[in-house]
Amino acid sequence: MKSLGxxxxxxxxxxxxxxxxxxQFKNVTKRFGDFTAVNNLSLxxxxxxxxxxLGASGCGKSTLLRMLAGFEEPxxxxxxxDGQDLRGIPPYRRPVNMMFQSYALFPHMTVEQNxxxxxxxxxxxxxxxxxxxxEMLKLVKLSQFAKRxxxxxxxxxxxxxxxxxxxxxxxxxxxxxxxxxxxxKKLREETQFELMDLQQTLGLTxxxxxxxxxxxxxxxxxxxxxxKGEVMQVATPAEVYEAPGSRFVADFVGNINMFEGKxxxxxxxxxxxxxxxxxxxxxxxxxxxxAGSEVAFAIRPEKIKVSSKKPESGDNVMEGEIYDIxxxxxxxxxxxxxxxxxxxxxxxxxxxxxxxxxxxxxxxAWISFRNDAGVVLTR
Amino acid sequence: MKSPLSAITNRLVILVPxxxxxxxxxxxxxxxxxxxxxxxxxxxxxxTPVLGLADGFSGLMSQIGxxxxxxxxxxxxxxxxFNAYVSSVVIAGIxxxxxxxxxxxxxxxxxxxxxxxxxxxxxxxxxxxxxSFLIRVYAWIxxxxxxxxxxxxxxxxxxxxxxxxxxxxxxxxxxxxxxxYLPFMILPLYSALEKMDYSLIEAAQDLGCPPIAxxxxxxxxxxxxGVIAGCLLVFIPAVGxxxxxxxLGGSQxxxxxxxxxxEFFANRDWPVSxxxxxxxxxxxxxxxxxxxxxxxxxxxxxx
Numbered sequence: 001m002k003s004l005g006x007x008x009x010x011x012x013x014x015x016x017x018x019x020x021x022x023x024q025f026k027n028v029t030k031r032f033g034d035f036t037a038v039n040n041l042s043l044x045x046x047x048x049x050x051x052x053x054l055g056a057s058g059c060g061k062s063t064l065l066r067m068l069a070g071f072e073e074p075x076x077x078x079x080x081x082d083g084q085d086l087r088g089i090p091p092y093r094r095p096v097n098m099m100f101q102s103y104a105l106f107p108h109m110t111v112e113q114n115x116x117x118x119x120x121x122x123x124x125x126x127x128x129x130x131x132x133x134x135e136m137l138k139l140v141k142l143s144q145f146a147k148r149x150x151x152x153x154x155x156x157x158x159x160x161x162x163x164x165x166x167x168x169x170x171x172x173x174x175x176x177x178x179x180x181x182x183x184x185k186k187l188r189e190e191t192q193f194e195l196m197d198l199q200q201t202l203g204l205t206x207x208x209x210x211x212x213x214x215x216x217x218x219x220x221x222x223x224x225x226x227x228k229g230e231v232m233q234v235a236t237p238a239e240v241y242e243a244p245g246s247r248f249v250a251d252f253v254g255n256i257n258m259f260e261g262k263x264x265x266x267x268x269x270x271x272x273x274x275x276x277x278x279x280x281x282x283x284x285x286x287x288x289x290x291a292g293s294e295v296a297f298a299i300r301p302e303k304i305k306v307s308s309k310k311p312e313s314g315d316n317v318m319e320g321e322i323y324d325i326x327x328x329x330x331x332x333x334x335x336x337x338x339x340x341x342x343x344x345x346x347x348x349x350x351x352x353x354x355x356x357x358x359x360x361x362x363x364x365a366w367i368s369f370r371n372d373a374g375v376v377l378t379r
Numbered sequence: 380m381k382s383p384l385s386a387i388t389n390r391l392v393i394l395v396p397x398x399x400x401x402x403x404x405x406x407x408x409x410x411x412x413x414x415x416x417x418x419x420x421x422x423x424x425x426x427t428p429v430l431g432l433a434d435g436f437s438g439l440m441s442q443i444g445x446x447x448x449x450x451x452x453x454x455x456x457x458x459x460x461f462n463a464y465v466s467s468v469v470i471a472g473i474x475x476x477x478x479x480x481x482x483x484x485x486x487x488x489x490x491x492x493x494x495x496x497x498x499x500x501x502x503x504x505x506x507x508x509x510x511s512f513l514i515r516v517y518a519w520i521x522x523x524x525x526x527x528x529x530x531x532x533x534x535x536x537x538x539x540x541x542x543x544x545x546x547x548x549x550x551x552x553x554x555x556x557x558x559x560y561l562p563f564m565i566l567p568l569y570s571a572l573e574k575m576d577y578s579l580i581e582a583a584q585d586l587g588c589p590p591i592a593x594x595x596x597x598x599x600x601x602x603x604x605g606v607i608a609g610c611l612l613v614f615i616p617a618v619g620x621x622x623x624x625x626x627l628g629g630s631q632x633x634x635x636x637x638x639x640x641x642e643f644f645a646n647r648d649w650p651v652s653x654x655x656x657x658x659x660x661x662x663x664x665x666x667x668x669x670x671x672x673x674x675x676x677x678x679x680x681x682x
Contacts, residue, residue: 106579
């Protein structure tokens, strides 16, 4: 299999054995009463990395961020920042700044005063504060709003003030708690790229918490997928999507079809998988799944081709019936019911305006996919 | 579209508070003001002129001609009244400040308490109102008097060897006013503090502000509308307070409420006591207007 590296830029310190992690969670556990928010978690984040903590609500991602900021102390374990143990250091002495989900702008202060607040706390000279605030305002394109109060700004503008305030002190690490959660879809997409540019310009380490996988995939160098206070997988967006490490990750990120079954036969890197409901699948890469072991074969909908005629060649060809069609404009998602009753999702890009191969409800259809299109999951 | 009927009912609804003000504030005030322009007399009622149409319209006009501002002049000539006003404002001011000092931590604690016990705490603050105000002030006599509960406790534990003289001093008045009006201070403070987003404090700390500095830079400025409302709610009734200085303050205490009572009941000088009341009202209108302006400004700022 081709290596699935970072597709955005030449930046992968996590692959270098001698690279030193910038932030380290070492066996961190956090309990609130008898609820365990973070369970014996270890994680390394590198300098200048854009790192995303992705998970459903209650998975412990915000708690991790709050422990980095100093609002919560770990029940056990250690958090290191640039080699320094953070235990016992109050939030106001940590070299990290946070952008809050609610933005937490001070309502009684102007945009300028909000951005300059942290600098003033550091005892910076008045003139230097003014210069730096002006710089920050320019960076987030809000120079003409300097004298406004937060309630006189739009949601997107407030978000940028919060961002400017958090980066004004040039922290070692910027923590972002659902930074785009309160914006509408269009603005969110624009702002994602603005955040990425900003991170590149400032050269800071960003740790972002989000429940939106698209957001994490777009922005992050690496994503940690969390569930019930534990890390399920840490990998680049492409790896998370194309080579999920477990059924949970495969299911959590994007759409996927799963065939639960057993490895019937191994030949070299490949294998034949016999699914529990009577489908036989040929795959070119079965990893370390032993013959006879229980596995799941997982394949993304866009890697499955649907046609009305039986394809002449193909590694895996199955017959079925169109069960449901979802037309999304840019693509169409077909739900194809196989002979054994399983419904498989297959999406096809609508590259031309007219569909050459019109398929309708209850039509006979064939699905096919190559033997390197899916992954075998042992966990 | 609104029906004409609903437009009429809308106006009627607005009319209710205005009618209330007319009947229970403006008309009584005009009567008091009229009495303040009269002269005291041994009669029933004890002042002249009593307006009436017994002597026809010209008689009424000549009665109106008898009105004079002599009583107001009298208030400026006798230093007693000026001193009473000043002393009332000072006592009310100090009491208000003390109530703020006591009330703020209580309101803050309530606002930071777990949401489940906040209604209980609120209930406890309001609970004293279920007992008569007068009885509660009387109870303080029992606590503060030389052989009272407080002195017994302090003597018993050996903290002091001479009973403290608290009753019939200004201290007793401060205690009485702070105790009686504390809920009026706590409630607006609580409502201002409770709606404050705690993440603002976290943001301040995150930006390098230690907790105590964060309180003065964020919490306190944002609670100012509550502070102003609470202070006015305590200050305004405290200036005119009569029962507390009368019961706890003893005879030498000079407060305008007591002076007014003396003029009215002891001297039976209705016109002078009316003049005292009118001046007191004007004295209190200033802070009320200030309060309303502050409220309007806060509303404009959208908080």
